Each structure stands twice: as C-alpha cells, then as structure tokens.
Amino acid sequence: MDLQLDRICHAYGDTEVLRDISLEIPQGRIICLVGPSGCGKSTLLRMIGGLERPSAGRVLQVGEPPKDSLNPLTYVFQDFALLPWRSVRGNISLVLEDHGIKGAAADQIIEDVLARTKLSDFAKALPKQLSGGMKQRVAIARALAVNPSVMLMDEPLSALDSQTRELLMDDLVALWTRQPFTAVYVTHNLAEAVRLGHAIVVLSRRPGEIREVVEIDKPLAERGYGDRDLEEVQKHLWTLMRDEARAADEELLDV
C-alpha cells in the first residue's frame, strides 16, 4: 500500500501551519521529514495517521493494505506512550485484545516481536523498571505486533541519549533489512535522517512547505556511523535548514 498526500493545507485559527504539501510515500521506503521547530511536522504526521483533519487536501491510500495488517497506520511516539500499569507483555497485548487475538495466538505474536526487538527477557517488567531505550524498543515491538503497513514515527529517538540512539538506529536498520516496512520518520536530527531515510523531505519554516526532497540511493545496511558521502548529504541538508531555522528562531523572538 502506498500513501499519497494531496495538496494538504492546514491552519490553526489564524496561524497557517502547512501549505500545499504533496508527497508520495511508496511502499517499503523510509521517508524522513526534517524542518525547523514548529513548522508542522508533527501536525502533518497526525494527519497522515488520521488523528487530525487537514483544513484542505487529502491523504490517500493507494492499493489495499495487506490482509494480515491489524492496524495499517501505526504510530511510534516520542514519549513512548506505554501504559505504566501494564507489563511489557501487557502493553503489547493491549493492541491485540481489541482484534480478538488472545491466548496462544497472542503469545506467539508477542514472543516474536519481543525477540525481534531483543526484549524477550523483559516480558514481565513494568515500564518504570526499563531504561528509555528499552521503553522505546517496547513501543516499537508494540507497533510491529499489529503488522503495520506504514509506521509513523515522530522523533522516536530524541528522548534518548546519543549512544542508545545509535544502537536503536542499528536495530531499526536490521528490522527493515529483515522485512522492509514503510515509514514516515520525523526528526530534528540530520544524522538520523541520512542514516534511515531513503528520501529526506525538507520543510520550510512555518507555514511548512516542501523545500526539497533529497534522495539517498545507498542501501540502508551499507550506511554506517560517520560515512563520508552521508556527511556530504547531511551538510547539504544543514545549509538548506540553517537559514530557515535561524529565521524561525527570530520569528519566535518577535512574538
């Protein structure tokens, strides 16, 4: 299933947030969204997943989602959004229960996603007993459990320290290599964008418009920490963003 954004515009009252965003999200690719703070990235992501309505324009699903997908558009949140009163296993079974998956069938899915996110030993732990990186892995496991056809990730690694972030990026690449998934990945971190993105969409400051779409052809598995060619791309992204970011900053000061 592909996704298509068709001339999306949005305003909160008098504040125009997004302007004329048209974008293809082809199956099996990771699209990174970068842009200065407040340009509407999170808003756009909420629209893609149907949590919010755009003032104008549409989000279209092209093609059928796979039959076995319980929740085609699935989020991974920046603040993990785990239920603190449920164990790791309980947090994952939460999203299966409503689909009538219980007992052995649920156990099988839960064991599988926990193994894929290297959490098998922590099935009974409560969120308060886990580190930030582990919590985000639980959130990723929960997303994988519903077999999403598109993962919508809003700065999933920005609450974590840089070492954990590197490790989790490797985990994401490994997950994708094993079974390519479609993702829209919002981030502030250009290094993350060039490591994970097949295409990087640069938004302007508010109102967010697409400034440029940068494609990276190098396969994900071959990208590494501090690759020369990736750094070139990252530099290019930064020159695109710098002026926008500075201008956005000054606008806030003017308020």
Added chain:
Amino acid sequence: MSEQMKPQSGIEVRFRGGGFAPKSRRWVGPLVFVVLIALMEWGTRSGWISALTLPRPSDVLATFQDLWSTGMLFKHLAPSLTRLAVGAAIGASVGVSVGILIGLSSYIRAGLVPLVAAIFPIPKIALLPLFVIWFGIDEGSKYALIAFGTFTPTVVATYGAVDNVDRSLIRMGQSFGLSWQSIVRKIVLPGAMPGILSGLRISLAIAIILLVAAEMLGAEYGIGAYILEAGSLYDLERLFAGVVILSLLGVVVSTVIGWIERRLLGWRI
C-alpha cells in the same frame, strides 16, 4: 591524578538533599497516641484537668470493657457498620460512575458540574428530615444520608482524576484503533485510579461523620445513637468510648485504602 589524594583543608559540601519523600515510620503514629493518652491520664489523676473537662482514659477503657462484656458493643456496631457499608457503597459507586461520565462527555459535564457544585456545600445533615419523608424513618433515610454525603466529594475527585489522565496515552489508544469501551476500561480508568482512591479517603471519612448524624432520628442501636444518648446525659466516659470507636473506624478505613493503593498502584514510580 596519580598522586595520593590527601585530605585538604576545606569545608565539606553541606548536605541539603533528602526529605520530601515519605518513608515508612511505623512507630511514630502509635507513639503520638500513647503520649497524648498518657498526658490525659496523668492530668486527670493529678487534678490539673478537672473531671468535667475530660474523662479519665482508664475510665473510658473500663466503659469500653463493659460494652464488650455485656455484648452491647456488637449490638451497636453491627447496625452502624451495615449503614456505613451500604450508604458508602451506594454513594461511592454512583459517584465514581457519574464522575467518569462527567470526565468523558462534555455535555454531561456542562449539565452536571454546576449541579454538583450546588449540592456540595449543602450540609447534608440539614436534609435529614427530608430524607425521612422520602425514604422512611428506618434504614432508608440513613442509607440515603450517608450515600448523598459520600457522593459529591467522590464525583469531584473522580472527574478531576479523569481530567488528569495523560492525553497522550488516550491518543495512543486511538491510534491503535482501540474501541471507545477499551480506551475507557483499559486506559482512562486505571489512569484515574490514584485520584479516585485519594478521593475515597475523604469521602469515607465524611461517611463516618454522617453516620452519627444519620442515627439522630429513629435509631435505637448504633454508635451514633450511643454517642448522642451519652452526650445528652452528659456521660463523658460513654461519649468518649463512642468517639474512640469512630476514630478506630477511621483508622481502619484509611489502612484498608492504603492497602488497596499498594496493591493497585504498584506501577507508580
């Protein structure tokens, strides 16, 4: 940094952390009681507290033993506990349900919050005659008074607790396509539980207060009736014996809620 660290002259950094974290200090509570009671006993015996101001704790204890040995204790306690349990159960369960509805629906909120605000400050005791007419002089009016008194604080605590449930968790539930019932049952209710339980502490204390009021009319037996009778006869020993029973009841209720909190809210940091 290869050389040996030698103690330098200087002032050690003053410790200023600590505190503000409740620790279990079991012996302090009982100690306060023991000291107070010892003081009263000593004061009444030595005479600087006159017998009219305070009864002697040992006399109260004797009255208590008397109550126990004649079997009157249970004759009074049983109806009171029933009234308390039935009234508080009705008031708290209706209160929690209404509070959740207010928390979830903006129409119900708009309609009921002003009503709750209007009945909260009414001294429910003042309505006892009305309840007697509505529900009869028997148990009905007593249940109603206690239920009504526990209802309002429970509602207010509950909808406040629902309002405080982390919206991002609800958003998460929606994003995974959970049904409305699932979101309420699995996310809103457990998330509101800490607030609901601390509201229940207050509501149940109010229920005990109202127990005495409820037994003002048409009750032959009951702790409240016992206290009121002792009060009108100016029998301080019996009055205090009754009051002590109510206090113990309060301690028991508070302990039970604390126990439930530990069982149910172990997930809190």
